[in-house]
Amino acid sequence: MWDILYWIVNVLIFIYAITIAVSYLLLAAVSMIEMQAYMRRNYFIDYKYILSSPFAPGISLIAPAYNEGLTIIDNVKSLLSIMYNNYEVIIINDGSKDDTLAKLIPAFDLVKVNYDLQYTVATKPVRGIYKSRNRAFKKLTVVDKENGGKADALNVGLNVSKKDLVACIDVDCIIEPDALLKMVKPFLEDNTVIASGGVVRIANSCIIEEGRLIEIKLPVNLIARMQVLEYIRAFLLGRMAWSKLNGLLLISGAFGLFKRETALKAGGYNHKTVGEDMELVVRMRRYMHEQRLPYRVAYIPDPLCWTEAPASSQILSRQRNRWARGTFETLSIHRKLFFNPRYGIMGMLSYPFWFFYEWLSPFVEFIGLIFFIVLVILGKVHWVFFLSLTLAVYCFAFFISMSSLLAEETSFFKYTTKRDIFKMIAIALIEPIWFHPRVVWWSLRGNYDLMKGKKSWGEMTRQGFVQYKSKEKVAS
Amino acid sequence: MNEQSSFTAIHATSEVRIFIILALIFFTAAILFVGFILVSRFTKNKRQEKEAILRNYFQRTLNAMIIMETTSSVPASSHVFKLDTLRTMTGKSSLARQVMVNQLVSVKKSISGSSSKILERLYIELDLHTYSLGKLKRDSWQKKAQGIRELAELNYQPAVETIRTYIVSDNRTLREESLLALVRLDNEGPLSFLDQYSGTISPWMRINIHYHLSKSDARKLPQFSRWFSSSNLDVVLFALSMARQFRQSSAIPFLTALLSHTDTRVAGLALETISALEAHELADGITQRVEAFWTSEKLSSRMVRCLGRIGYTSEHKYTILRYLDHPEYTVRFNAVQALYKMDDEARQLLLDFNTKMNGILSGAIEHVSEPLLQ
Incomplete structure (x- = not known):
C-alpha cells in the first residue's frame, strides 16, 4: 500500500516537474524569438509621428487614488506631462480618508461642474466631478466618489471617459513620457487589438525628480532587488511568449490600455475580486470569443511603467497574498474555460497553464516538501538521488534567470554597469533558496485566507518616491 | 530482497547520472549566457565609443561644410x-x-x-x-x-x-x-500606387503618410476624391480621411454617394468629412437619408453632430430633434449638444422639448452648457 502511494506521488510530482520545466523552456524560447522580432520591427519606428497626428486615437488615463495625499500633486503633474496629444487624465478619489481631494482642489484650481454622468457600469455614487479653471490643466478631470475599492473606481473612470481607449494606471507609478505613444501603436497596426500591456519595472532606488525617472539603479534593498529579477523574468520571458500565442491573460493593473467600448460591453471591472486586472482581460477575451469576433491582446516589451516594489517582507507578503487570491478568484469565476476548445488558445492552453503552473504550483511544492519530510522521518530518502535532483532543479532555475537577463541585455539594456550584472547573478543564485520559498508560503497563506473569506486588498504602505528624493537631498 | 535493493540502487544511479548531466547542461548554458552578456556589454561599449568618436568628427565636418557652402569667401579647395x-x-x-x-x-x-x-x-x-x-x-x-x-x-x-x-x-x-x-x-504622383493597391492601410500607415504629405507642398497633393470609388475599402477610408484633413472642398460633390456605402465606417467618415468641410449644401441630402442612420448608434451620433454643424433650416433642426428620443444615450447627448450650439431657434426647440418631457434632458443640457466641459 505504502509503495503504491509512494510510487503514485513520485510519478505525479515527476510529471508535474517535467511539464513545468518544458513549458518554461518553450515560453523562454518563444519570448526570445519574439523579442528579437519586435526589436527588429521597431527599429524603424518614429513614435513622434503619432504625437502630431490628428489621427491619433483619444486616450483617457484613469488613475484611482486612495489616501495618496502625500504624493498626489507630483503624481498628477507627472501624468499631465506625458507625451501624447489627444488624452485626458481622470483621477478618481475613491473616498480617501486623508487630504487627497483637499490638496488637489487648490493645486489645480478645481471647481465642481455639472457633468451628466451615466452609470453605464454600476458603481458607488459619485459625489462630484471637478474641472480646472486653469487652461493649463484642461486635460484634468477629478472625480470624487464614495469608497468602493480599486475596481469600482476604475469603473467610474470608464463611465466618465469619452475617449476610444482607456489606460488604467496606478497613480503612484512613474510612466515613461513616451509610454502612450508606444502602447497605442498595436491598436493602430491592428484594429482587432482590444488591450495592450507593457513591462512594469521596479523603481526602488532609482532617482526620481518631479515624477520623472532620471537615473535607473538597482534597488539597494535585497527584497526589492529580488523582485527586479522576478519582474524581468515574468515580463520578458513569460508574457512576451503568451502575447505571441495570443494567450495573454494578464495585463498588469499598474499600466494597461484597453478599448473602452469592449471593456464596457464586457461589463467593466469586477469589484468582487482583488485580481480585477486579470479578471477584466479574461472577461474581455471571453466576450470577444462568445461574440465570435476576432481579437488580439497585445503586449510590448518596452519598459514603460516604473513602480515602487514592497521593500519589506510584511508588505510583500500582503501583496503576494492578494495576488494568490486574485488568481484563484479569476480562475474560479471563469472555470468554464478550463480545457474548453470553444475558447481556443485561452481555454486549451492559457487557462490550464495558469491553473496548473501559477495557482497550483505552491500547493505542489508544499506537498512535495511535506512528502519529503515524511520520507526523511521514515528513512526512505535516497540522499544522493535527492541531492542530484535538487542540483538539477537549482541549475534549471539559475538557467531561466540567466535567460531573462540575456533577454534584457539584448533588448533594453537598462542596468548598464558591470557591477549590476554581477549583483543580478548573485541574486539569481540566492533567490531559489531565500526568496522563492517565502513567495510559495505567502501564496499558500493567500489561498487559506480566501477560504476564510478574506476579501480586502491588505494595506500597501509605500515609502514613496518623494521621500526618497528628500533622503537624497538630506544626504547631499 | 538483495536483488531488489541492488536493482533500485542501479536504477537510482542511472537517474542520478541523468540529473547531474541535466544540472551540468543548465549550469553550463547559464554560464555561457553570463559570458555572452559580458562580451556583449564589452563589444557594445567599444562600438558605442567608436561611434561617438566618428559621430563627433562627422558632425564637426558637416557643420563646417554647411557653413563653407553658405559663405562665398571660403575657397573651393577647402571644400x-x-x-x-x-x-x-x-x-x-x-x-x-x-x-x-x-x-x-x-x-x-x-x-x-x-x-x-x-x-x-x-x-x-x-x-x-x-x-x-x-x-x-x-x-x-x-x-x-x-x-x-x-x-x-x-x-x-x-x-x-x-x-x-x-x-x-x-x-x-x-x-x-x-x-x-x-x-x-x-514627385510625379506620391500616391499613384493607390490606383492598383490591394493591400491594407492601417491607421498607423495613415498617420505616417499624413505626416509626410503634410510636409510636402499642398498644391501638389492629389485630389483624394479620385479614390472614393476604389474597390479597396482601406483606400476609400484613407482617401476620405485625407480629403477631410487637407480640407479638399473639391471632394464635396462626391461625398453624398458615400453616405449610402454598405460599410458603416465609410458612411461615418463621409459624415465627418462633410462636417469638417462645412458642406452646408449637403445638409438636405443627409436629412433625406436620416432613416438609414437610426439603427446604428455610431452613424446616428455622427449624423446629428454633422447636421448640427452644417444644418441651417428648420427641417434640419427638427431632424436632430427626433434624435432626442433615440434609445442610445450617446446619440441623445450628441443631439442635445448639436441643438444647443446651433442657434437660438434650435436651443429653444431643445428647451421646449425638455419641458414637454418633464426635464428628462436637463442633465445633458446642463452638461453641454458648462463652459469648463467644452
Whole structure:
C-alpha cells in the first residue's frame, strides 16, 4: 500500500516537474524569438509621428487614488506631462480618508461642474466631478466618489471617459513620457487589438525628480532587488511568449490600455475580486470569443511603467497574498474555460497553464516538501538521488534567470554597469533558496485566507518616491 | 530482497547520472549566457565609443561644410579637401559609412532649405547612396528596409522604381517602408500606387503618410476624391480621411454617394468629412437619408453632430430633434449638444422639448452648457 502511494506521488510530482520545466523552456524560447522580432520591427519606428497626428486615437488615463495625499500633486503633474496629444487624465478619489481631494482642489484650481454622468457600469455614487479653471490643466478631470475599492473606481473612470481607449494606471507609478505613444501603436497596426500591456519595472532606488525617472539603479534593498529579477523574468520571458500565442491573460493593473467600448460591453471591472486586472482581460477575451469576433491582446516589451516594489517582507507578503487570491478568484469565476476548445488558445492552453503552473504550483511544492519530510522521518530518502535532483532543479532555475537577463541585455539594456550584472547573478543564485520559498508560503497563506473569506486588498504602505528624493537631498 | 535493493540502487544511479548531466547542461548554458552578456556589454561599449568618436568628427565636418557652402569667401579647395577626408574616413569601414549616413539623416531632420540640399548632395558625392542601394540586395528584410529608409530620408529620387518593387513584399515592415518612401520620393504622383493597391492601410500607415504629405507642398497633393470609388475599402477610408484633413472642398460633390456605402465606417467618415468641410449644401441630402442612420448608434451620433454643424433650416433642426428620443444615450447627448450650439431657434426647440418631457434632458443640457466641459 505504502509503495503504491509512494510510487503514485513520485510519478505525479515527476510529471508535474517535467511539464513545468518544458513549458518554461518553450515560453523562454518563444519570448526570445519574439523579442528579437519586435526589436527588429521597431527599429524603424518614429513614435513622434503619432504625437502630431490628428489621427491619433483619444486616450483617457484613469488613475484611482486612495489616501495618496502625500504624493498626489507630483503624481498628477507627472501624468499631465506625458507625451501624447489627444488624452485626458481622470483621477478618481475613491473616498480617501486623508487630504487627497483637499490638496488637489487648490493645486489645480478645481471647481465642481455639472457633468451628466451615466452609470453605464454600476458603481458607488459619485459625489462630484471637478474641472480646472486653469487652461493649463484642461486635460484634468477629478472625480470624487464614495469608497468602493480599486475596481469600482476604475469603473467610474470608464463611465466618465469619452475617449476610444482607456489606460488604467496606478497613480503612484512613474510612466515613461513616451509610454502612450508606444502602447497605442498595436491598436493602430491592428484594429482587432482590444488591450495592450507593457513591462512594469521596479523603481526602488532609482532617482526620481518631479515624477520623472532620471537615473535607473538597482534597488539597494535585497527584497526589492529580488523582485527586479522576478519582474524581468515574468515580463520578458513569460508574457512576451503568451502575447505571441495570443494567450495573454494578464495585463498588469499598474499600466494597461484597453478599448473602452469592449471593456464596457464586457461589463467593466469586477469589484468582487482583488485580481480585477486579470479578471477584466479574461472577461474581455471571453466576450470577444462568445461574440465570435476576432481579437488580439497585445503586449510590448518596452519598459514603460516604473513602480515602487514592497521593500519589506510584511508588505510583500500582503501583496503576494492578494495576488494568490486574485488568481484563484479569476480562475474560479471563469472555470468554464478550463480545457474548453470553444475558447481556443485561452481555454486549451492559457487557462490550464495558469491553473496548473501559477495557482497550483505552491500547493505542489508544499506537498512535495511535506512528502519529503515524511520520507526523511521514515528513512526512505535516497540522499544522493535527492541531492542530484535538487542540483538539477537549482541549475534549471539559475538557467531561466540567466535567460531573462540575456533577454534584457539584448533588448533594453537598462542596468548598464558591470557591477549590476554581477549583483543580478548573485541574486539569481540566492533567490531559489531565500526568496522563492517565502513567495510559495505567502501564496499558500493567500489561498487559506480566501477560504476564510478574506476579501480586502491588505494595506500597501509605500515609502514613496518623494521621500526618497528628500533622503537624497538630506544626504547631499 | 538483495536483488531488489541492488536493482533500485542501479536504477537510482542511472537517474542520478541523468540529473547531474541535466544540472551540468543548465549550469553550463547559464554560464555561457553570463559570458555572452559580458562580451556583449564589452563589444557594445567599444562600438558605442567608436561611434561617438566618428559621430563627433562627422558632425564637426558637416557643420563646417554647411557653413563653407553658405559663405562665398571660403575657397573651393577647402571644400574638396574636407570631402576627400570624409571619403577616406567612410571608405575605411562599414561602421564609418553607417555612422555618416545616420549623421546626415539626423542633421537633415533638424534643418531645411538649401542646407538640406547640401546634405543630399554630400550623400551622393560620398557615394553613400550606393551603400544604401547595396542594402536592397541583401537577404535580410531589415537591411532592405534600412536602405529604403536612408534613400527616402536623403531624398534619392532615382531609387523610386527600385523601391516600388517592394510594395508587394510579404514582409509588412518592408512593405510599409517602401510605401512611405514612395510618398516622399515620387514627385510625379506620391500616391499613384493607390490606383492598383490591394493591400491594407492601417491607421498607423495613415498617420505616417499624413505626416509626410503634410510636409510636402499642398498644391501638389492629389485630389483624394479620385479614390472614393476604389474597390479597396482601406483606400476609400484613407482617401476620405485625407480629403477631410487637407480640407479638399473639391471632394464635396462626391461625398453624398458615400453616405449610402454598405460599410458603416465609410458612411461615418463621409459624415465627418462633410462636417469638417462645412458642406452646408449637403445638409438636405443627409436629412433625406436620416432613416438609414437610426439603427446604428455610431452613424446616428455622427449624423446629428454633422447636421448640427452644417444644418441651417428648420427641417434640419427638427431632424436632430427626433434624435432626442433615440434609445442610445450617446446619440441623445450628441443631439442635445448639436441643438444647443446651433442657434437660438434650435436651443429653444431643445428647451421646449425638455419641458414637454418633464426635464428628462436637463442633465445633458446642463452638461453641454458648462463652459469648463467644452
